[in-house]
Amino acid sequence: MISGLWNGISGLSAFERALSSQSNNVTNSNTIGHKSDRVSFADMMYQSGYGKGVNIQSVQKDFSQGGLKDTGNDLDVAIEGRGFFVVNDPLTGETFYTRAGNFKMGADGTLQTVDNKKIYGSSPALTNLVSSDGSTQFNSDYSVDISSKQISTSDYLESINAKATDYTKTAKDSGVSGSGFKDKDSKISDIQALITNYKEKLELFASDPNATSQASTSQQNQISYSTFLTDLQDTDDFVEVTVDGEKVRQYFDTDVQTTMNLFADKLSSVIGLTASVDATGLVTIDSLIPGKSFDIREAAINTSSPAITETISPSNGTGRAMLDDAREALKNALEAADAKLIEMTHTIPSSGAALGAIGELQLKLDSLGITEDVFGNLSIENGAIYAKDGDNKFLIGKLETVMFTNPNGLDPQGNNLYRATKEAGEMMNASNVNNLVGSSVELSNTNLGEGLVDLMVYQRAFEASSKSITTSDEFLKTAIQLKK
Structure with missing residues (x-):
């Protein structure tokens, strides 16, 4: 009877957390780049052949590919394949990683996330x-x-x-x-x-x-x-x-x-x-x-x-x-003819800069020393950032992506950001294992159909666990009455 109470309590605890995890998936079904959580259950220790309840074994991110949506926005970019964008918080200097590619130009002309963190990449060299x-x-x-x-x-x-x-x-x-x-x-x-x-x-x-x-x-x-x-x-x-x-x-x-x-x-x-x-x-x-x-x-x-x-x-x-x-x-x-010519050649290695050498990406043409005009029409083509000024199109940067040996070891921080940990393993350049799609974003990989079914299952399991508690309680009351 006491075991029944304990089993029921463990079920309430486990399924409450499972409900929380799955409801988080459902509520983030429209969050750009969101990766759903996957709950794994495990039975607890046994004694004399009787189980002692259930526990949440792990809650892991599902890093499977989300669908791509064409937004028409010049600075949006989606990762098709493995990897993360590199994000720097200018206030703390911390480095984070994200799959959300809904970017913007900051007031200082750099490429940023919607919450003003800097996106890192490699800048071209003026080779000629x-x-x-x-x-x-x-x-x-x-x-x-x-x-x-x-x-x-x-x-x-x-x-x-x-x-x-x-x-x-x-x-x-x-x-x-x-x-x-x-x-x-x-x-x-x-x-x-x-x-x-x-x-x-x-x-x-x-x-x-x-x-x-x-x-x-x-x-x-x-x-x-x-x-x-x-x-x-x-x-x-x-x-x-x-x-x-x-x-x-x-x-x-x-x-x-x-x-x-x-x-x-x-x-x-x-x-x-x-x-x-x-x-x-x-x-x-x-x-x-x-x-x-x-x-x-x-x-x-x-x-x-x-x-x-x-x-x-x-x-x-x-x-x-x-x-x-x-x-x-x-x-x-x-x-x-007393006229003048100017020719500029900007070059970036296809594999990008070494990850330790990447930095913020400036988008303003005047700040880059290319033209007198402040802005050009921006576009991102397979990670390469171009600015068009009139009939001229300049290579002004390249987005860099990284991947980890064990992405499930990354620490979720909210705002679509992850922090590297020892468990995540070695960080590597991901340029050769993905495709960056311009004017698009990656949607959440949450499956609403499965999510709603899981919510109902967890609800029924929660109710069943509560029933085992009330049943065990009635057994105890009966036993106490018999003793009296």
């Missing part, structure tokens, strides 16, 4: 900065968008952005006749061709960023008119050559040297070419576009045909050196 005037950020002077490309490999993430000042307003005629003279319109046309070439090379590089780096070469042709210069004597005489199917002709003007200088100037006005002539009548034609081939044929002075020699053959190049050559050619052309 090319600037015509020493500028270190995009400012209002750079009004011409050149390119923006995001590159992802197994080794690194990278964004390459380039802008220029308005070359159409600064370009003007310059140079010496016969020695690379360029008029304003030719300079503008050259720059536009070089921008196209740069974009093409950037696309080619992005398609195979790990290709062997090999420099480009620019085509050079020479035509020796020296033997036939005496044929240039009156206004009906001419010097000419065909470039990509278009005939370039200059009639005799003033004297032989003036005529040859004007001929070289006409060749320099062909898009992507520059030409010069020396006193002997040797015309040198250089391509301004690395790797681009030009068809040069049918050189003539009147009916005479001088020889054409390709002194340097064009080579497209490969890898990063190819891209560097395309950008350098564009930069030179812009500077020749």
Whole structure:
């Protein structure tokens, strides 16, 4: 009878705690990133074959995947797979871990939880900065968008952005006749061709960023008119050559040297070419576009045909050196038009920084020293954080996730946070075992159907335990009455 009382009391205690645990699951069924509690029961010691009741053996978190919900919010991110986000409390310096990815931008521009704790990750390195005037950020002077490309490999993430000042307003005629003279319109046309070439090379590089780096070469042709210069004597005489199917002709003007200088100037006005002539009548034609081939044929002075020699053959190049050559050619052309170029390359290892080196993530572009604008349109793509400003898209950070040998050993703190313990085991980088889904959150993994069924079972078990107590009490009363 006493055992019956004890068994009933243990049942009341165990099922009251089980009801509390399961009701917590149910009430958090809409909590972002919530992991439900799983209750395990165990029978208590036996004596002479009689059990002594029930006890709660453990209450463990169920870290199974919750469903994902598309929120449309730029800073929301869900973990699909194992792992936790790293959270730092700026007030205490404590580190916590969470699955809840409903983030926001704090007043200081950092990525934060809804209760103002800092989200940790890795920040990019400015691995390459090319600037015509020493500028270190995009400012209002750079009004011409050149390119923006995001590159992802197994080794690194990278964004390459380039802008220029308005070359159409600064370009003007310059140079010496016969020695690379360029008029304003030719300079503008050259720059536009070089921008196209740069974009093409950037696309080619992005398609195979790990290709062997090999420099480009620019085509050079020479035509020796020296033997036939005496044929240039009156206004009906001419010097000419065909470039990509278009005939370039200059009639005799003033004297032989003036005529040859004007001929070289006409060749320099062909898009992507520059030409010069020396006193002997040797015309040198250089391509301004690395790797681009030009068809040069049918050189003539009147009916005479001088020889054409390709002194340097064009080579497209490969890898990063190819891209560097395309950008350098564009930069030179812009500077020749009194314009400026700036190109920024930001890089983060795909595996992220070492966990000991991660820190807060700044989202404001001006604080990062990238642009004068404070904000860009933010997005998170598989953990990589991008800020778009106009047509430029900058890599500004990467979320890092960690996992533990025994996640059930983590200590729940409330507010969707967990604290590491010895029981949780070793902390490891989880980048390779999950997928981070932008503009989404992970829902609670509570199963409402099972939860409600368990609540009813625990309720009935609680009632049954109370019945065993009242029954045992009646037995005791009867025994006492018999003794009297």
